[in-house]
Amino acid sequence: MVSKQRVFSGVQPTGKLHLGNYIGALKQWADHQDEYDNIFCVVDLHAITIPEAINPKLFRAKILEVAALYIACGIDPAKSTIFLQSQVPEHSELAWVLNCLTPLGWLQRMTQFKDKAGKSDSIGTGLLDYPVLMAADILLYDTQKVPVGEDQKQHIEFTRDLAQRLNTMFPEAKLVMPAPMIPPAGARVMGLDDPTVKMSKSIGETKKGHSVGLLDTPGDIKKAIMSAQTDSDNEARFDHCGPGVRNLLDLYLVLSGLSKHEIEEKFHGQGYGALKKGVLEQVMAAVEPVQARFNELTKDQAYLEETLRQGADRARGIAASTLKRVKEAIGFVV
Ligand code: AQP
DSSP: OOOOOEEEEEEOSOSOOBHHHIIIIIHHHHHTTTTSEEEEEEOHHHHTTSGGGOOHHHHHHHHHHHHHHHHHTTOOTTTEEEEEGGGOTHHHHHHHHHHTTOOHHHHHTOHHHHHHHHTOSSOOHHHHHHHHHHHHHHHTTTOSEEEOOGGGHHHHHHHHHHHHHHHHHOGGGOOOOOEEEOOSSSTTOBOSSOTTSBOOHHHHHHOTTSOOBTTOOHHHHHHHHHTOOOOSOOOOOSSSOOHHHHHHHHHHHHHHOOOHHHHHHHHTTSHHHHHHHHHHHHHHHHHHHHHHHHHHHHTOHHHHHHHHHHHHHHHHHHHHHHHHHHHHHHTOOO
């Protein structure tokens, strides 16, 4: 029997999870769950790379909220391993080893670092080092596929470069080369208020109308979608429209499962109001069952914590064996 390919991915427990996180990450994880051996992690160590944002009590609640959202979005713990990154110390240990092999220039070139560093007065080393920890996350599980949004493509390329470098220096490490798995549509969901920037957790925290949070009220979701920025034309066509209309069309495409042609036919001659209503219906149809399942899960913390404990046990087994291989290859006494 051919064994399934290994998939690994994660979301940071920061801000409110939005439609971009759902379409770029969680939905594709759930949709392909039966095809792969899946490992999904709440990357809480990544979340402290902006330490000013951390409130210990809220942080703990947010970590459990994101884990519950994984399950609410359809990740089945019977089919996929779900765990908290900080409960598997091998992530930090491999990150240290990789740090020692990473040229500083590689990190300084990362687009996400430059963007985030530009918005902050004080930059912690962790923010610069974020891609190294992400590389450790992926490489620890001999991952073949990493389902992510387009914004993470550069970090996966970085991970491949680093794996190549380590394998060249220490061939017995035998790190597996991961490939990004980017959805054909919806890989970069844009802000509803400003379709020139990607829908983002941090902007969503401060700007109403920027994002649709998976746990937002129906009223807030309606307001955000119905006031989404469009353009002065009124024809909904994939090839001839501005970025705001394209964002709405892409959302409709991913969530409805219809073809581009069917969508253009459906909204032909109806103006953008009808398109927005259509998107709203699709978004509500996606979000309502997620919210219902999330509300059930929050009543059963014991189930959630047990699921995470079991997930961490399985993850630790795989991670420990990869780390041992890498340490032996380097010459550590293990
Ligand atoms: N707008 C997006 N469209 C498609 N996919 C997206 N992802 C994030 N934003 C979009 C994907 O969601 C996964 C988890 O994201 P994360 O928490 O690791 O990364 P992030 O980039 O920090 O998320 P945000 O929303 O952009 O937060 P801030 O504002 O704090 O920077 C990843 O697979 C990512 O590709």
